[in-house]
Amino acid sequence: xxxxxxxxxxxxxxxxxxxxxxxxxxxxxxxxxxxxxxxxxxxxxxxxxxxxxxxxxxxxxxxxxxxxxxxxxxxxxxxxxxxxxxxxxxxxxxxxxxxxxxxxxxxxxxxxxxxxxxxxxxxxxxxxxxxxxxxxxxxxxxxxxxxxxxxxxxxxxxxxxxxxxxxxxxxxxxxxxxxxxxxxxxxxxxxxxxxxxxxxxxxxxxxxxxxxxxxxxxxxxxxxxxxxxxxxxxxxxxxxxxxxxxxxxxxxxxxxxxxxxxxxxxxxxxxxxxxxxxxxxxxxxxxxxxxxxxxxxxxxxxxxxxxxxxxxxxxxxxxxxxxxxxxxxxxxxxxxxxxxxxxxxxxxxxxxxxxxxxxxxxxxxxxxxxxxxxxxxxxxxxxxxxxxxxxxxxxxxxxxxxxxxxxxxxxxxxx
Numbered sequence: 001x002x003x004x005x006x007x008x009x010x011x012x013x014x015x016x017x018x019x020x021x022x023x024x025x026x027x028x029x030x031x032x033x034x035x036x037x038x039x040x041x042x043x044x045x046x047x048x049x050x051x052x053x054x055x056x057x058x059x060x061x062x063x064x065x066x067x068x069x070x071x072x073x074x075x076x077x078x079x080x081x082x083x084x085x086x087x088x089x090x091x092x093x094x095x096x097x098x099x100x101x102x103x104x105x106x107x108x109x110x111x112x113x114x115x116x117x118x119x120x121x122x123x124x125x126x127x128x129x130x131x132x133x134x135x136x137x138x139x140x141x142x143x144x145x146x147x148x149x150x151x152x153x154x155x156x157x158x159x160x161x162x163x164x165x166x167x168x169x170x171x172x173x174x175x176x177x178x179x180x181x182x183x184x185x186x187x188x189x190x191x192x193x194x195x196x197x198x199x200x201x202x203x204x205x206x207x208x209x210x211x212x213x214x215x216x217x218x219x220x221x222x223x224x225x226x227x228x229x230x231x232x233x234x235x236x237x238x239x240x241x242x243x244x245x246x247x248x249x250x251x252x253x254x255x256x257x258x259x260x261x262x263x264x265x266x267x268x269x270x271x272x273x274x275x276x277x278x279x280x281x282x283x284x285x286x287x288x289x290x291x292x293x294x295x296x297x298x299x300x301x302x303x304x305x306x307x308x309x310x311x312x313x314x315x316x317x318x319x320x321x322x323x324x325x326x327x328x329x330x331x332x333x334x335x336x337x338x339x340x341x342x343x344x345x346x347x348x349x350x351x352x353x354x355x356x357x358x359x360x361x362x363x364x365x366x367x368x369x370x371x372x373x374x375x376x377x378x379x380x381x382x383x384x385x386x387x388x389x390x391x392x393x394x395x396x397x398x399x400x401x402x403x404x405x406x407x408x409x410x411x412x413x414x415x
Contacts, residue, residue: 023304024050024051024052024304024307025051025052025053025054025304026051026052026053026054026077026078026304026307026308026311027054027056027075027076027077027078028053028054028055028056028077028078028079028311029056029058029063029067029070029076029078029079029080030055030056030057030058030079030080031057031058031059031060031063031080032057032080032259033057033264034259034262034264034265034328034329034330035055035057035080035328036055036057037327037328038323038324038327038328039053039055040053040055041323041327042314042320042323043055047314047319047320047323048310048311048314050307051307051310051311053311060179067079068096070299071096071299071301072301073301074299074301074302074303075303076299076301076302077298077299077302077303077304077305077307077308077311078296078297078298078299078302078308078311078312079296079297079299080127080294080295080296080297081097081124081294081295081296081297082294083113083114083115083126083291083292083293083294083295083362083363084113084114084362084363084364084365084368085116085117085118085363085365085368085369086118086363086365086368086369086373086375088115088117088118088123088295089117089118089369091123091297092117092118092119092123095300096299096300096301097123097124097297097298097299097300098123098298098300099117099121099122099123100115100122100123100124100125100312102125102312102313102316103316104122104125104316106316106318106334106335106336107125107126107316107333107334107335108126108129108292108333108334108335109335110129110290110291110292110356111126111128111129111292111333111335112126112292112333113291113292113360113363114126114291114292114293114294114295114333114363115292115295118365118369123295123297124295124296124297124298124312125295125296125312125315125316125333126292126293126294126295126296126333127293127294127295127296127315127324127332127333128259128292128293128294128324128328128330128331128332128333129290129291129292129293129331129332129333129352130257130258130259130290130291130292130293130330130331131257131258131278131288131289131290131331131348131351131352132184132187132188132191132255132256132257132258132288132289132290132291133188133255133256133258133278133279133280133281133288133289133351134188134253134254134255134278134279134280134281135246135253135254135255135256135258135260135261135276135277135278135279136252136253136276136277136278136279137246137247137249137251137252137253137274137275137276138275138276138277139273139274139275140168140249140252141159141163141252141277144162144163144166144168146159146162146163149277149279150279150282151282151286152282153220153282153283155282156281156282157227160224160227160229163252164228164229168249168250168251168252169229169230169231169232169245169250169251169252170229170230170251170252170253171224171229171230171231171251171252171253171254171255172230172231172237172242172245172246172251172252172253172254173185173230173231173234173237173242173254173255174237174238174239174241174242174254175234175235175236175237175382175383175386176233176235176236176237176238176383177237177238177239178379180239181378181379181382181383182362182375182376182378182379183362183375184255184256184257185255185382186217186361186362186378186379186382187289187291187360187361187362188255188281188288188289189217189220189221189255189281190217190289190357190359190361191280191281191285191287191288191289191357192280192281192282192283192285192286192287192288193216193217193220193281193283193284193285194213194214194216194217194283194284194285195213195284195285196285196287196357196358196359197358198211198213198214199357199358199359199361200358200359202214202361202367202410203359203361203364203366203367203409204366204409204410205366205408205409205410205411205412205413205414206410206413207410208400208410208413208414209396209399209400209403209414210393210396210397210400210414211396214396215392215393215395215396216283216284218381218382218385218392218395218396219392220283221382221385221386222385222391222392225386231245231251234386235383235386235387240266242254242256243256243260243265243266243267244266244270246267247266247267247269247270247271247274248270253279255281258278258330258331258344258348259293259330261276261329261344261345261348262328262329262330263329276344278344278347278348278351280351280355285357286355287355287356287357287358288351288352288355288356288357289357289360290352290356290357291360291362291363292333293330296312296315297312298312316334317334318334318336318337318338320332320334321333321334321336321338322338322339325338325339325340325345329344329345330345331345331348331349331352361374361378362375366408366409367403367408367409370403370406370407370408371406372402372403372405372406374399374403376402377398377399377402377403378399380398380402381395381396381398381399382395384398400414
């Protein structure tokens, strides 16, 4: 009998593998903790009939490398991915994803940029519109008798001075967190300070990065540091520490994303009655930065491809958008009517409609398809500026020369 045991065990293992492959349980991978309640509710309500959801949260630092392993093994059925053609390109080149074949006409047009590949085709389905702006501890400002939104840089400086004299750090920035510097800080500064038409010219190569109209971003940041308006550890500042400092009232505001207004954020853990306010940086443009935060993708290596595609199709619907608002408290990528209760999310929705900036450097394929990419160069330039190793002019020359090194779209005009 013993000689038959190995064969029996092999058959049992094969049987388990077959059951797993035939299963309608779709594995959903994300780095966003705030999405867990949403996916569990989708599973609980069986809104995709016959399909169960197994949501798996992976830390952001290891997410990309881990996902590639899961995709190669066929275990990643549906997964979250960062926005933009440059981010998608590796997946496309390795044939790990495919263009979305369904109807996306009901999605917000600006959100679709998150899934647009270099071949101009849409991959996956965008899941959220994110607002990035100055985010203010409203109760703290009211305590110091600051009640109006500054409409000019001069008025913003007056607010900074009043807070500084009261012993409060006016602006807290996570300068030591790389993704934050390139994706959040740099983009919000540009949206407030640089006219969108000029920025569009930077992306087409008609305008150059060493122009004073772009240098104002670095001039402004450096002036804040020299005036003592920024946190003392700005060059090494950690993103999670930033939110805690503001929630505790040690700092008054940050440049951050609307996802931090989620009920699961550190702000509400520290102060359940915390109140946000959202400001555009009141410069020449005075706009807020908005973008499609990323996409849901189906791994073409999935062993449950049919079920995964059904879940992906559901993410394009009004029902998903309504559940996203209810359980995540963020703005969905759905472009149709969705009811949003009065509060922070409603305020952010209004700003998206009224003050969205008309350019997106972070997701620009033309600026990020070579090495070093624009996103890497602006990260280096900002961090070197804050450390006192570069002047504002040297910072913009660093960006321009880095792009010229691989003959980007503006090379002939800006060399």
